[in-house]
Amino acid sequence: MDDIVRQAMAKWPHVPDCYGWLGLDARGQWYMRDDRAQALGAFASGVAGARGSVLRHDKLIEFIQRNYESDAQGRWYFQNGPQRVYVELEVAPWVWRVAADFSVRSHSDRPAQVQACWLDELGRVFLSTDLGLGLVHTLDVDTVAQAVEQGLWQPQEVVFADLPARFGYVLSPAAEQRNTSAP
Structure with a gap:
């Protein structure tokens, strides 16, 4: 602040x-x-x-x-x-940008460490991080797919309506x- x-x-x-x-x-x-x-x-x-x-x-x-x-x-x-x-x-409170090296930064340019990957019923990708939960920017979904293919992140299914309560x-x-x- x-x-x-x-x-x-x-x-x-x-x-x-x-x-x-x-x-x-x-x-x-x-x-x-x-x-x-x-x-x-x-x-x-x-x-x-x-x-x-x-x-x-x-x-x-x-x-x-x-x-x-x-x-x-x-x-x-x-x-x-x-x-x-x-x-x-x-x-969500964050929108994540994912770089080619799979590093993650928020819409406000804060670096974040990925803890888990989530996929909702609409096919949107979310990452929970040390900063909290956020949605992956649509331009970076292909990069997330590469991370998944390489076994770095394992998407778990989630219902969107459950996310606010689950992630506070x-x-x-x-x-x-x-x-x-x-x-």
């Missing part, structure tokens, strides 16, 4: 959390979700426009990625100064927050 972020948290400790405004898709792209996008539906709903606008500003993306973490409940967030901005996940992450903190604050 950036020092300036820690300083802001200390200076303003009671800033309310933010829900629904930031999303991470299955290709590791960040989305800003304004009121209009949120009104169209959930981030992962598939409804046109519900994802919001893809972020293109490199410095903003780098800032988000340096300050991207999870809380004790498995909700992923971006610490934006004193405010915690919870992230809507399309599939929340796909939609906004939906969870709405459910806990409803009368």
Whole structure:
């Protein structure tokens, strides 16, 4: 986490959390979700426009990625100064890029050590690592196939709906927050 972020948290400790405004898709792209996008539906709903606008500003993306973490409940967030901005996940908290030498880096360029390989009912490949669970980027599935052929990774079948509970992450903190604050 950036020092300036820690300083802001200390200076303003009671800033309310933010829900629904930031999303991470299955290709590791960040989305800003304004009121209009949120009104169209959930981030992962598939409804046109519900994802919001893809972020293109490199410095903003780098800032988000340096300050991207999870809380004790498995909700992923971006610490934006004193405010915690919870992230809507399309599939998983990480999107893995796999290099030709089978090394793995996250969408935020963090290195990771593979612990297990998973294949869901839609044919998507997931890797559990020392950083947590993530989806393999679609461009790198062939490289994973090579690792499997060489016996480096042994894919295990898994049902996608079971992954969040099994690996301790929340796909939609906004939906969870709405459910806990409803009368």
